[in-house]
Amino acid sequence: MPLGEFDVIARYFSRSSTRGDVLLGVGDDAALLMPAPGHALVAATDTLVEGRHFLPGTPADAIGHQALAVNLSDLAAMGAEPAWALLSLSMPHADESWLADFADGLYGLAERHGVALVGGDTVSGPLVVTIEVLGFVPPNAALRRSGARAGDLIIVSGAPGVAAAGLEELQSGRATFESKDARVRRFLRAEPRLALGRALRGFATAAMDVSDGLLGDLDKLARSSGVGACIDLERLPLAPELEAYPLTEQERLVLHGGDDYELLFTLPADHFGYIEHLAKAGGCSLRCLGSMVRGEGVECRRDGAHVNIAGTGYDHFAS
Amino acid sequence: MPLGEFDVIARYFSRSSTRGDVLLGVGDDAALLMPAPGHALVAATDTLVEGRHFLPGTPADAIGHQALAVNLSDLAAMGAEPAWALLSLSMPHADESWLADFADGLYGLAERHGVALVGGDTVSGPLVVTIEVLGFVPPNAALRRSGARAGDLIIVSGAPGVAAAGLEELQSGRATFESKDARVRRFLRAEPRLALGRALRGFATAAMDVSDGLLGDLDKLARSSGVGACIDLERLPLAPELEAYPLTEQERLVLHGGDDYELLFTLPADHFGYIEHLAKAGGCSLRCLGSMVRGEGVECRRDGAHVNIAGTGYDHFAS
Numbered sequence A, B: 001m002p003l004g005e006f007d008v009i010a011r012y013f014s015r016s017s018t019r020g021d022v023l024l025g026v027g028d029d030a031a032l033l034m035p036a037p038g039h040a041l042v043a044a045t046d047t048l049v050e051g052r053h054f055l056p057g058t059p060a061d062a063i064g065h066q067a068l069a070v071n072l073s074d075l076a077a078m079g080a081e082p083a084w085a086l087l088s089l090s091m092p093h094a095d096e097s098w099l100a101d102f103a104d105g106l107y108g109l110a111e112r113h114g115v116a117l118v119g120g121d122t123v124s125g126p127l128v129v130t131i132e133v134l135g136f137v138p139p140n141a142a143l144r145r146s147g148a149r150a151g152d153l154i155i156v157s158g159a160p161g162v163a164a165a166g167l168e169e170l171q172s173g174r175a176t177f178e179s180k181d182a183r184v185r186r187f188l189r190a191e192p193r194l195a196l197g198r199a200l201r202g203f204a205t206a207a208m209d210v211s212d213g214l215l216g217d218l219d220k221l222a223r224s225s226g227v228g229a230c231i232d233l234e235r236l237p238l239a240p241e242l243e244a245y246p247l248t249e250q251e252r253l254v255l256h257g258g259d260d261y262e263l264l265f266t267l268p269a270d271h272f273g274y275i276e277h278l279a280k281a282g283g284c285s286l287r288c289l290g291s292m293v294r295g296e297g298v299e300c301r302r303d304g305a306h307v308n309i310a311g312t313g314y315d316h317f318a319s
Helices: A005-012 A060-078 A096-112 A162-172 A182-189 A194-199 A214-225 A247-256 A269-281 B005-012 B060-077 B096-112 B162-172 B182-189 B194-199 B214-225 B247-256 B269-281
Strands: A022-024 A031-033 A040-049 A081-091 A116-124 A128-137 A153-157 A206-209 A228-232 A263-267 A286-293 A298-302 A305-307 B022-024 B031-033 B040-049 B081-091 B116-124 B128-137 B153-157 B206-209 B228-232 B263-267 B286-293 B298-302 B305-307
Touching: A005 A096, A005 A116, A031 A081, A031 A116, A040 A060, A040 B081, A040 B128, A060 A081, A060 A096, A060 A128, A060 A182, A060 A194, A060 A206, A081 A096, A081 A194, A081 B040, A081 B128, A096 A116, A128 B040, A128 B081, A128 B128, A153 A269, A162 A182, A162 A247, A194 A269, A206 A214, A214 A228, A214 A247, A214 A263, A214 A298, A263 A269, A269 A286, B005 B096, B005 B116, B031 B081, B031 B116, B040 B060, B060 B081, B060 B096, B060 B128, B060 B182, B060 B194, B060 B206, B081 B096, B081 B194, B096 B116, B153 B269, B162 B182, B162 B247, B194 B269, B206 B214, B214 B228, B214 B247, B214 B263, B214 B298, B263 B269, B269 B286
Parallel strands: A040 B116, A081 A116, A116 B040, A228 A298, B081 B116, B228 B298
Antiparallel strands: A022 A031, A031 B040, A040 A128, A040 B031, A081 A128, A153 A263, A153 A286, A206 A263, A228 A286, A298 A305, B022 B031, B040 B128, B081 B128, B153 B263, B153 B286, B206 B263, B228 B286, B298 B305
16 A cells, blocks of 8 residues: 555645744644744745755755755845745655655754744646745845945855865765765755844845855845945854865865855944854854945955956856 | 856846835845735645646747746645745756747746746756746635535536646547647646635635545545545536546546646635635636545545446556
């Protein structure tokens, strides 16, 4: 007797949550939720496609984790508190052990951040996972991409590029999914920066998460804000996990890698000390890369001299 | 120069809306929305997969319409007022004429119901469309599946089965997507019953939309409510669009067809006259099929005698 659609939902996607604001969760035509009074609702959705966003053979728990993490990272970038998630899962067949692992990865991350899975859809088809997350932020405290001003510092959290290195190791066959390699672990299980995002409320002038590469994403932030950006390559945070790589490779990974869920934000210089202190208390390092400038585009400098860097972020439909 | 991901969003999915409750729409990490004070948020998501929910070659405007309609139908079933939608679109390549038609179908329906598209994700992959809709309902007025009581009337709106007939005509090659055939039109462009859903607030004891077939969906409603159901087959609404079919075929289509977005609900008998009047004023016919009973399961009768009907609703992972 194969597992039916309703069994899949009942068995794997109906864990109860302790949130008191879920009036009606999984199992009806829609979920009924009570928004936080006076707050803006923050809504994001992201889709992962097998072979595109994750490699065939990726462990199901990592897919469950990533599908939610990429969405929570969007909420982090808005300074929001996550609350609820909906899952649309298209998969070729209902494999019980795959589903159990996927659900563990998804609920593990959800429970760490107090997120309740309140609904969704389960269909047969190619392996495509879409999650929608909903959260809250005081309306005037939301972080946007568009508020950076000339003179603001450009800050990035942690050390982006480590996940991209892990992905390349998997793609090239130098590592397997079971590897204990720190780069592969980061790629499969990076944690979104929700606490940092909330700490930036009222301080950061603009923020976004690094999903398509630091350089391309900084360009987007600068465009949205109507200013330019100037960064010094010698300030790039180079992770210890990348020290075996040549410096040019390290820089390439930091500038173009996604999937670490780091935050990129701008800040008036006099707030940096306070925010760095807050972040450090939460176990998160920050690095100032340069500052926003009048004009447009992103300029990279090395030892004060202009450097041309090829390539921007990932674009799904570019050739 | 192929169309990039960000061009796709800017060109096809950034139409402005007149809603004042969208603080920030498409283009940042997430949307910022102001929920209606004192209301519950209603959230639903549904996924359409090519070859499974729609046939290869389906006109793009019909896919855009259906992807939103199936979600709005879930909100109708809750008695909710729709407000916002997010779109996740996975497609093999960015075809401009396909995208223009898809967007027309989606926005056409969205604008008729005051829904703003506020965000989403566009990725390359197999053709899979996921939409999430968000809306509002006063918390105590939401329609659920679980409130039916023995003695309540069982009512269905309109005449389900017409869309299923259209689908079968397309599948068998008896009709094409361009056909003026009313059954094919219904399948491609059925309208969700949002006004009826809102009218049922405070009156219906349980409601759901008919998505997997009337008989299977009535069974779900009865189970959720902890009661049984008894319907008389001679009361089934038989649409004029089906009159060329033998009676047994008409009954099969009405009992097992989905895709018309009709509402199935239960009502204390003394409310039926008022609700029927309201529905008729909105151009929607209603039909009483029988009543909820103590016990469990769905009994079908013809001329008062028990009839066995094989099959229930559609299950994605059943063999």
